Amino acid sequence: MDFxxxxxxxxxxxxxxxxxxxxxxxxxxxxxxxxxxxxxxxLDNYDKSNTLHSASTPTKxxxxxxxxxxxxxxxxxxxxxxxxxxxxxxxxxxxxLDRYGNEIKRVIGVVDNHLKKTxxxxxxxxxxxxxxxxxxxxxxxxxxxxxxGWEKEWQSSYPEAWAWxxxxxxxxxxxxxxxxxxxxMGQ
Numbered sequence: 001m002d003f004x005x006x007x008x009x010x011x012x013x014x015x016x017x018x019x020x021x022x023x024x025x026x027x028x029x030x031x032x033x034x035x036x037x038x039x040x041x042x043l044d045n046y047d048k049s050n051t052l053h054s055a056s057t058p059t060k061x062x063x064x065x066x067x068x069x070x071x072x073x074x075x076x077x078x079x080x081x082x083x084x085x086x087x088x089x090x091x092x093x094x095x096x097l098d099r100y101g102n103e104i105k106r107v108i109g110v111v112d113n114h115l116k117k118t119x120x121x122x123x124x125x126x127x128x129x130x131x132x133x134x135x136x137x138x139x140x141x142x143x144x145x146x147x148x149g150w151e152k153e154w155q156s157s158y159p160e161a162w163a164w165x166x167x168x169x170x171x172x173x174x175x176x177x178x179x180x181x182x183x184x185m186g187q
Contacts, residue, residue: 003087036071039130052130062124066131069110077103078138081145101146108158111135115160121167128171136168140178 005011007018014022015033022033028045032038043053054060081100084093114123123131142150155162168174 034071035075035134036067039067039134043130052128052133054125054129059125063129063131066123067134069107070131070134073103073107073110074135074138077107078141078145082141085145104142104146105157108154108161111164112158112161115164121164123164128168132164132168133171133174135165136174136177137181139165140181 001011001020006015006020011022012018014024014031017033019033021035021038022031023038023041024031025041025045030041032041047053053063077100081097081104084096084100111123114120120126122128142154154165169178
């Protein structure tokens with residue numbers, strides 16, 4: 001969506017923060033903004049068979065902690081880097097780009113260290129869950145916001161996180177979402 005549209009009616013009635021995402025669920029009449037709240041709502045209302053989440057303790061809360069880390073760590077740092085790369089009028093901001101680039105690396109390093117320590121394929125347990133999938137859309141932006149050579153650096157410096165991301169990319173729903181995103185962007 002065009003940024004200008006996000007800061008005017010009728011969109012601001014859906015999200016007073018003037019950002020995406022927002023969902024309007026015609027089945028329940030609820031309108032929600034903020035990624036984490038939307039994900040939790042969708043799981044509670046539409047994943048009744050617990051395909052993408054666990055309903056039992058401690059797994060339920062371990063998944064939740066990774067969602068909160070994604071929304072408080074990955075989202076803001078990746079988003080700020082994207083803002084300064086794509087939209088900020090001043091382009092000679094090396095210290096700013098370094099700041100957010102280093103935070104992106106730190107966040108990916110946290111994931112990498114966790115996967116190394118647990119020797120797991122996924123962030124929590126033996127199957128992919130929303131805790132893993134929530135990370136995917138921001139990862140799609142990394143080549144554009146981190147520049148040439150980023151994927152090689154990610155692969156060599158954070159091999160467990162790289163392998164995890166590759167597993168996520170192989171999921172049919174992730175492939176389908178990526179293709180839809182590319183089509184929507186005219187690519």
